[in-house]
Amino acid sequence: MPNIQSQQCRASFKSKHSRFSAILAEVFAPLLPPFSDAGSRPSMPMSSPSSPALPSIEDGGVPGLPSATPHDSDSLQQAAPKVDAVIKSDDFGLDTVKPVPGKPDYVDLGSLGQQLRRLGKDWLSMTTWSQILGMSLGFLTFIICLSIELDEAYPKANNMLAITMLVACFWVFEVLPLPVTSLFPLVLMPFFGIMSSSAASSSYWGWVQMLFFGAFVVDIAIEHVNLHRRIALQILLLVGTKRPWLVVLCFLLISFFLAMWCSNTASAVMMVPFATGLLDSALQDTQKTDAAQFRGLSVAVLLAVCYGCSCGGIATLIGTPPNGVLAALPMVAEAITASNWSAFAMPISILMVSCVFVVLYILFVRGVQLELDGESVRASYVALGSFNRDELAVAIIQVLQFGGFLIRSDVINNVGLTGNKDLKGVNDATIACAAALLCFVVPSVKRPGEALLTWHHTQQHVPWGVLILMGGGGALAKGFQTSLLTKYIGQKLAAATSMGRLNLTFFLTTLVCLVTEVTSNTATANVMLPILAAVSLEVLLHPLALLLPATVACSFAFMLPVATPPNLIVFGTGRLNIKDFLKAGIILNILASVLGSLLIYLMAGAVFGVDDAFPKWACQDKTCRWVAYPGSINGVQVASQACALVKTKGLCRLVDGSILNYTSLSAR
Known part of the structure; x- marks a missing residue:
């Protein structure tokens, strides 16, 4: 009797085990096997092996499950995804898949060499020749710098120079997206013993990044509630659209004003749709329009947007990333504040925006007699509805943020005035983020149940790449200092500082003005500023005497679309060509080099005292x-x-x- 029960138990167990194995076979049949040790993917079945018939309840099946008939078993096998439907030649980059001789259910996915050759072919298809050139130059200079020793007293200097040259080539030729290239210092410097990973990582997110993040959040709030749109349309309605030169001036000043409070890139993104919309829909009589005059006005309006954004970005510390790159340099971190930067840069930005208007008027607007219909502008303004609480709240937050920037150093940090020593540690990042917090706290009247901003909307619109790009520049600057490459470069370039400060200002402004035309202005700042800081330290010259002209000149980007994001955004409309940029940009670059250099020289001495001795804070x-x-x-x-x-x-x-x-x- 026990033997009979034991046999029944074993039969039941085998039946259950067979059914469980069949289920597992159906579930895991589509999974791909791993690569073999030989380096090629092994052959794999095209279809799952035939499964045993599923046992029914009468055969001792699993209690509680419906009985499975042979028809159910066939249905289950048909429902399971076939491997031959999953494996496709394109999935592995192969032109074809080949069956394995003698194994009709298997395919050969090719050797590792075949896979690598196809991978290289696919890589070439997504890479331009300029990127290949930049990559080749980058790796060539990287290897050369590693193979030489600059100075035995600075054993890590050649390693840091190699990393810098690699990053610079990748930035100039845009081999990879600029923020991606900015990760190279973090990846390479620890491997070459220049600094630890934690030290390098700290450069990517400091107080400057938090300052720009807080400013970006308020920018996003302005755009989210359409406050920028209301301001722009209201100004257009006030000045009218009948006089072309006034329309150009209006777009120039609106872009200039927005770029002071928002980033210049965000301002360009906001303004370009208005400009193109007005040019497309506000013509009173298209049949009588002179095509040449209309194109001249179109070019002037669009250039006014990008040039106005570039000039406005100079005026404030948060206006453009190169200003933030300067503020993040360890040597000058204590000296640069939002208030003293605006005191220094505001006159320069006003001078340049005035030059822009004069040049645009003479080249493109003079003689244009077109009358633009303001009805489309009025219709757009009416569509916004009445001024609402959301717009008022965001406007107040923006005013509070900028007001905090202005009074922070003289009021909040003034222990004699506040009587609180703890407030001395407050910097502009705290002010910016305090304003940003309000955007998530104040309730919205247009979207009940939500704040003025939601985090979901914010994280989709914050330009994270700009923050990483600035962090890459900060990491390079810290690597220069840690590896003592600053001292080596400073010794080699020290003689250039003997030409006098005015001549030096003109030389640096002109040099950077030309360099930034062929590469991103932020990348230019990331490369140039640490080098100039090294030179100032070597000759014990006030660092801001070199850094201020170079930083401002990074925004003197007028000749080419690639020079700065606002230019690229306007060029992307397809309404301008390179000749339009060159026609106005060459003249503006000359004016910036001459008049801009002179005003930089005067304002740097008046605000920062750069004629004084090398300061203690540096x-x-x-x-x-x-x-x-x-x-x-x-x-x-x-x-x-x-x-x-x-x-x-x-x-x-x-x-x-x-x-x-x-x-x-x-x-x-």
């Missing part, structure tokens, strides 16, 4: 010491001064060339 521990050694600098007697470290340990060099033992003279 002295970094790895490269400089502040010593209690009296002397005369630029005709002024000082009790202490900066002393640049030299190769010999414990020694440093004063601005007059004297060598001191700083261990006994250090003022800190």
Whole structure:
């Protein structure tokens, strides 16, 4: 009796096991096997093996499950996805799939060599010749820099130079998207022993990135509630559309104004639809329109948008990424604030926007007699509805943000005024993010149950790539300092600073103005500013005497579409050609080099005192010491001064060339 029960149990177990195995076979049949150790993908079945008939309840099937008939088994096998329907030649980059001889249910997916050849072919199809050239130059200079030793006193300098050249070539030729290339310093510097991964990563998200993030959030709120649209249309209605020169001036000033509070790229994105819409729909009588005059007006309006955004971005610290790159440099982080930057840059931006209008009027608008119909503008304004609480709230938040920038250093950080030492640690990033928080707290009247902004909408519209791009520049700057490449480059370029500050300002402005025409203005700032900081440290020249002209000149990008994002956005409308940019841009670049350089020279001395001696806040521990050694600098007697470290340990060099033992003279 026990034997009979035991046999029945075993039969039941086998039946259940067979059914369970059949189910597993149907479920996992489509899965692909892994690559073999030989380097090629092994042959694989085209269809699942035939499964045993599923046992029914009468045969000891699984209780609680419906009985499976042979018809059910066939249906289950037909319902299972066939592997031959899953595997396609395109899935693996093969031209064809070949059956395995003697195994009709298997296919050969090719060797590893075949896969790599097809991978290379696909890569070439998505790469341009300019990108291939940039990649070749980048890796060639990378290898050359690694194979030479710049100076035995700076063993890591050649490694850092190799990384910089690779990144610069990839940026200039846009081999990869600019933010992606910006990750190279984080990936490469730890491997070459320049700095740890944690130290490199900290450069990618600091207070400057938080400053721009807070500003971006408020920008997004302005666009979300259509406040920018109302402002632009209202100004157009006030000035009218009957006089072409006034229309151009209107678009120029609106773009200029928006770019001061928003990023210049976001401002261009906001304004281009208005410009194209007005040009398309506001002509009073298209049949009588002179085509040449209309094109001249179209070119002037669109160039006014991109040039206005570039000029407006100069005026504020958050207006354009190169300004943020400067503020993120460790050497000048304590010296640059939103308020003193605006005091320095606002006159320069006003000068340049005035030059832009004069040039556009003379080249494109003078003699144009077109009358534009303002009805389309009025209709667009009426479609916005009445001024609502959401727009008012966002406007107040924007005013609070900018007001906080203006009073932060003189009021909030003023211990004598506030009596609170803790507030001395508040910087512009806190102000920007405080305003951004309000956008998520204040309820919306147009969208009940939501705030002015939702995080879902915000994360889709924040230009994260810009933040990463600025972080890449910060990582390069930190790598320059850590590897002591700053000292090496500074020694080689020190002689160039002997030409006098006015000549130096003109030289740097012109040089950067030309360089930024062929590469992104942010990439130009990321490469140029750390080098200039190194030069200033080597000769103990006030760093802002070199950095301010270069930073502002990064925004003097008028000749080519690739020079700056606003140019590229306008060029993307298809209404302009390269000749239009060159016609106006060459003249504007000359004016920027001459008049811009002169005003930069004057404002840098008035606001930042760049004619003074090398400041204490610019002295970094790895490269400089502040010593209690009296002397005369630029005709002024000082009790202490900066002393640049030299190769010999414990020694440093004063601005007059004297060598001191700083261990006994250090003022800190």
